[in-house]
Amino acid sequence: MVIKTGKKMPEKLETILKESVRLADIQYYMKKRVRLEGECLIIKNEKENKEYKITIKNKRVHLISFGKASQKMAEFALNLLGSRIIDGIVVKLKFAEKISEFPQNIKVIEANHPVPDSGSIEAAKSILNLISNASEDDLMLFLISGGGSAMVELPIDPITLEDAEKAFSLLIRSGATIHEINAVRKHISQIKGGKLAKKAYPAEVVSLIASDVPGNYIDVIASGPTAPDTSTYSDAYRILEQYEILDKIPKSVLEVIEKGLRGEIEETPKPLDKVFERAHNFLIAAPSDLAKEVSSYVSKIGYNSYVLTSILQGESGEVAKALSSIAIDTKKGNTSFALPTALILAGETNVKVKGSGKGGRAMELVAYFSREIAGIDGISIFAIDTDGMDGSTTSAGAFADCNTWRKIFKKYGLKAFDELRNNNSYELLDSLGYTIYTGPTGSNLNNLICILID
Structure with a gap:
């Protein structure tokens, strides 16, 4: 698979990226775990x-x-x-x-x-x-x-395709977690939730x-079409309310959820349902498999490699601030991580879309991270979505080092901060060659982040 960037990546970071994409191949894990006798x-x-x-x-x-x-x-x-x-x-x-x-x-x-x-x-x-x-x-x-x-x-009647599209978009942009998004999806669909x-x-x-x-969570992946569901119509309603989209959601979607609350539509099948005796x-x-494999590889090329987590969650900008503080402290010798250090993380951050810009979870994280490490030599990062498409773009993600934010600020000035608030991480990074392109990979093991501290 050809990986493209607008500018040259730091050599070691590029080497790890290429191996990470190879290790994300779904057949690699199927061959290890499924066979015919x-x-x-x-x-x-x-x-x-x-x-x-x-x-x-x-x-x-x-x-x-x-x-x-x-x-x-x-x-x-x-x-x-x-x-x-x-x-x-x-x-x-x-x-x-x-x-x-x-x-x-x-x-x-x-x-x-x-x-x-x-x-x-x-x-x-x-x-x-x-x-x-x-x-x-x-x-x-x-x-x-x-x-x-x-x-x-296949939405539950009377939900139309257009209404389902709108509901999906509202949920994705709301900042809700994938667990919450899929709890709603299960309760407006004829096929999800078992x-x-x-x-x-x-x-x-x-x-x-x-x-x-x-x-x-098996019941969350692809909205758990063959798994027992533990969420309810009450959960679905609460999520719409919590993320303040109850008054924006199509009427047909709300009608179905309210019918479910009244017991007029059957709940999703639960763990004790007899159908799961034959399922x-x-x-x-899993993302944890990929993180471990990448960490093992990174250890072989001279880094003290640590898997920080394979269940990373949180708002991309806030996660970036936390990770940059760990990287900076490690660089200063204030953590227990031995230099040179590689921090490997997998998971899925979220973005509450407030602006009209273009970007994705991985790119937004990298943009914020680059701002925090500006001018601190020896720290670099890449973050990618392993399916090859980050958010609303054709980019898989992005990379950055200590010079990235300086170059962004030189090009955009104070407008750079406005573009971050506008969720326009793609424009900021792509315009200077920091985005990563793999094309659709045929895999999907969530987001992968690699931080190098030399």
Whole structure:
């Protein structure tokens, strides 16, 4: 994969970035954790040091893959299971290249992200049609990755696609966490929050899941279509109220949530629902896996490497201030981190959009970080979204060093501070060559941050 930047990155930072993108490949983790032995699918849980066996003998195996990593996950499964898969659906990201020629029995549908489109509706209807007449002799192999919430959607009547699009956009821009955003999404959808597992019953459901969610909550990734849901209509209403979008949300969305509150619409299926006796959800790749792999690599090239967290959350600007203070103190010898230091973090910060600028979580974090470390030699950072698209841009993220903010200020003057407040991190960084371009990676293991302190 070709990685492009407008200007030359610091050499060591660039080396680590290239290896990080390679290590974010979803198939790397699937090969480590999923294999076929005879007529059994073996799924390894390294955390539990346990292997699970799924018998596929005499089963009609159907493949359903969606999310930003759908193509690579489907390619792996098809190579592993071959003709055992009798049919299937792959929902690919609309503007991502087609990475594989799938067999004729696999239907490929393009859909949008971060808000749903007509392709998302088509994907949802096609999946429901595939699973609607399933029996105990069918095995539904779901391959789920982040981005699936938008890429597969069928709103509850009378919510229109346009109303769903508006609701998604309002939630994303509100500053709500992904857990909160998806709690609302589950309660306005016909497929999210365990509803696909319920629709597939009594078929056996096996879901292999790649996480893009801090904490790897199965019921939050892609809004948990095959997992029991612990959130409620009350939660959905509270979230809209908390983020002050109750009066902005489309009337049809509010109508559905209020009907749910009154018990006129059935709640999402909960953990004790019988459908989950035949639904098995397995986490096969996570941000923590990537952080550990990157840290191990960085240690081999001469750094004292530390994984600070794989569940990073918080507002991007505030997180940047906290991380820069750690970096500066480490540079001064005031922390227990040994120099030269590499701090590796994974997770997902959020941005409460107050302005009309262009940017994303990773770029906003880098822009604020660069301001805090201005003039302090020996500190550098990159932050990327591992799917290759940060926020509303085609950039994967950005990098910075001690000179970045000085150059921004020289170009923009005091307007630079206005652009930060306007959430215009892309313009600030891209205009000077600090943005990183990978194109859609076919993966999605959340955001990755690397800070070097020499």
